[in-house]
Amino acid sequence: MRVLAVCSIAVSLTALPAVAQLTQGAVAPSESFSLQDDGTSLGSNPAGLGFVEGLEADFLHNGLYSQSRDDQANALYLTGGTGALALGLGFDWVRRRGCTEIFCPPGGGAVLDADRPGPLPRRWVVSTALRPWRENFDIAADLRWAECTNVQLNTPIGSPVPSCGFDRKDWIFTARARVARGLTLLGQVALLDRSRTQGMVGLQVDLGHVGASYAPVIGPGDPGDVWRLRASTERWPSLRSPLRQAVELDLKKALSHPRPGPLALVFGATARDPLAETLAALRRIARDPATRAVVLRTGGMPLGLARAEELRAAI
Known part of the structure; x- marks a missing residue:
């Protein structure tokens, strides 16, 4: 999310994890309800999908090992x-x-069952987040508890009932610090059921259209880990290469209007001014410290004298 502060209240239909047992779907490393603004929002905060641009695929894994x-x-x-x-x-x-597999069905039903089936309580989440320095540093606090009026003493497979009631709430504090472009430190501390404290410290690496993050779970109980793999058509801020690069820009191709395809003849199409797009690209190149040189190919540019002068001034 792009705002500096946000406060959210929502009802989620997943089960709280019992002690040392996974009973809900996977979550991303150092996840907070208020900070979700990518493809992983689908699992717990669908409103965050409003910030997704293009296509994105995420694979999440949560493990508990002993x-x-x-x-x-x-x-x-x-x-x-x-x-x-x-x-x-x-x-x-x-x-x-x-x-x-007969008695352990996929966990997707725990997320989608709006009628609260017998073994699954309703989970409440109240969350707030701040981004005081744009998107360089995030802090968030989540308050979660379960409403278990419909939960039996034991589930059909004999698993213990999750902690229920507001007096057995969980506090989760999350922090993310972007130490460099494409490199983010992840941290989270959770006070669970007033009796257990767990945390995780991890790292997220982004390379434009792909990325990965990993964090081990620290605290009492069995060891575990959380990791995520991302692939997206939207380009994320990428980790810079220590090697400098040169950029070649064909101005004739960049300044030509795109030809409409067959679908544009039926549904119509909108296109931005090629000169405005080219000037914006030049500004992005100027701000990129990894670019050492720019090569411009200028033969046959489709510009008049006035627009050519505007382009020359921008260069």
């Missing part, structure tokens, strides 16, 4: 957005050692 169990929650989110319209398709699955 000598006696190997629980995993995984999710694949496919999202696309353009302007005011965004669509998403998500697949969640939970794997627990010691039970068959």
Whole structure:
């Protein structure tokens, strides 16, 4: 999200995780309800999809490891957005050692069951976030609790009931610091059920159209980890290469109006001024410290004297 401060209240239909057990879908490293503005918003804050541009695919993994169990929650989110319209398709699955696929169905139903089926409580989330220095530093606080009026003493597979009631709430504090372009430090501290404290410290690396993040879970109980893989058509701020590069710009091609395709003859098409696009590209190149030289190909430019002078001044 691009605003400096936001306060959100929402109702989510997933189950709170029981002690040392995965009962809900996978989450991204150092996830906060208020800070979600990418494809992973599909899992817990769908309003964040309004900030998605282009196509994006995310794979999330949450693992809980010990000598006696190997629980995993995984999710694949496919999202696309353009302007005011965004669509998403998500697949969640939970794997627990010691039970068959018949008694351990995929976790996607826990997210989508609006009628609160027997073993699943309703989870409430109140979250607030601040971005005091644009998007260089984020801090957030989440308050979560479960409403379990419909939950039985034990689930059909004999699992313990999650902590219920506002008096057994969870506080989760999240921080993200962008130490360099494309490199983000992740941190989170959680006070769970007034009795346990857990945290995670991780790293996120972005390379334009792909990215990855990883964070181990620190605290009492079995060890675990959380990681995410991203692929998107929208270009994210990328980690800079230590090698300087040169850019070649063909002005004849850049300043030519694009030819309309067959669909444009039926539905119409809009196009921005090629000169304005070229000037914006030159400004971006000027701000990029990784670019050492610019080569301009100028033969046969489709410009009059006035616009050619405007381009010369920009260069």
